[in-house]
Amino acid sequence: MKFDVLTLFPEMFEPIKSSIIGRATKSNILEINLVNIRDFSEDKHGHVDDTPYGGGAGMLIKPDVVYRAYNSIEKTDNTKVIYLTPQGNKLTQSKVEGLAKFNHLVLLCGHYEGIDDRVIQKIAPEEISIGDYVLTGGELPSMVLIDSVSRYVAGVLNKDSTYQESFEGDGLLEYPQYTKPEEFEGMKVPEVLLSGHHANIEKWRRKKAIENTYKKRPELLENAKLTREDKNYLEELKFKNN
Numbered sequence: 169m170k171f172d173v174l175t176l177f178p179e180m181f182e183p184i185k186s187s188i189i190g191r192a193t194k195s196n197i198l199e200i201n202l203v204n205i206r207d208f209s210e211d212k213h214g215h216v217d218d219t220p221y222g223g224g225a226g227m228l229i230k231p232d233v234v235y236r237a238y239n240s241i242e243k244t245d246n247t248k249v250i251y252l253t254p255q256g257n258k259l260t261q262s263k264v265e266g267l268a269k270f271n272h273l274v275l276l277c278g279h280y281e282g283i284d285d286r287v288i289q290k291i292a293p294e295e296i297s298i299g300d301y302v303l304t305g306g307e308l309p310s311m312v313l314i315d316s317v318s319r320y321v322a323g324v325l326n327k328d329s330t331y332q333e334s335f336e337g338d339g340l341l342e343y344p345q346y347t348k349p350e351e352f353e354g355m356k357v358p359e360v361l362l363s364g365h366h367a368n369i370e371k372w373r374r375k376k377a378i379e380n381t382y383k384k385r386p387e388l389l390e391n392a393k394l395t396r397e398d399k400n401y402l403e404e405l406k407f408k409n410n
C-alpha cells in the first residue's frame with residue numbers, strides 16, 4: 169500500500185518511522201511518500217500562503233501551489249484522495265476498513281486556517297475528520313489514518329488472520345490481559361487463564377469483552393455483533409446491575 173502525503177511540514181512525520189509502521193516501510197510492505205507542498209511554490213521567496221479575501225485572522229494556503237503538488241502525484245483507478253478536516257466524515261473503524269481496500273491513498277494536510285476552497289472543489293477529495301476537536305494542522309490526523317489503515321495491510325501486524333475475525337470485527341472492547349508475575353500487589357491472574365482449557369478461556373474472554381463494553385462504552389453494544397449466547401449474558405449483566 170502506498171501513501172502520498174501532501175504537507176508543509178514533512179518533518180512532523182518522524183513518529184511513523186518507528187515501531188510497527190517503520191518496520192513495514194523498511195520491508196516495503198508500506199510506502200509513505202512525503203511531498204513538501206512548499207517545493208511547488210513558484211514565488212521567488214517560496215511563499216505558499218496569503219491573507220484571506222474579505223479579511224479575518226490568519227493565512228490560507230494558496231490554491232495553485234496545492235494544485236501543482238497534487239498534480240505531481242501519479243494516480244491509478246485504485247487511488248483515493250483524502251483531505252483531513254474537522255468538516256469531514258468521521259474516521260471510524262469501519263471507515264478505516266473501507267480505506268484499506270485501496271492500494272493508494274493521497275492525504276492532503278491543511279495548516280494555518282486551511283486551504284483556498286477552490287482547489288478543494290477542483291480536487292474533490294473525500295473529507296475525513298479524526299474527531300470533534302481542533303488541531304493546528306492535518307498532519308496528526310494523517311498519521312492517525314495511516315496507522316489505523318496500515319493495521320489491515322497484510323504483513324504489517326504479526327498475528328494470525330483469525331484474530332481479527334473473532335475479536336476485532338465485532339465492535340466490542342477488549343478483554344483484560346495478564347502476563348507474569350502470577351501475583352502482583354496481591355492480585356492474582358484469573359484461574360481460568362492458567363488452566364490451559366482453550367474453550368473455557370475463549371468463553372471467559374468473550375464474557376469479559378461484553379462486560380467491559382457494557383460498563384465503559386454501552387452505546388457500542390447497539391452496533392456490536394452479538395450471538396444468542398452473548399445477548400443472554402448481557403441480559404444477565406443488566407439484571408445484576410439493576
Ligand code: 4GX
Pocket residue numbers: 252253254278279280281282283296297298299300301302303304305306307309
Ligand atoms: N480531523 N484539523 C485541518 C486546517 C484546516 C483549517 C480549516 C480546513 C479548514 C482535523 C481533525 C483538524 C485542524 C486539520 C485544521 N483545514 N483534521 N486543519 N480534527 O482539526 O481532521
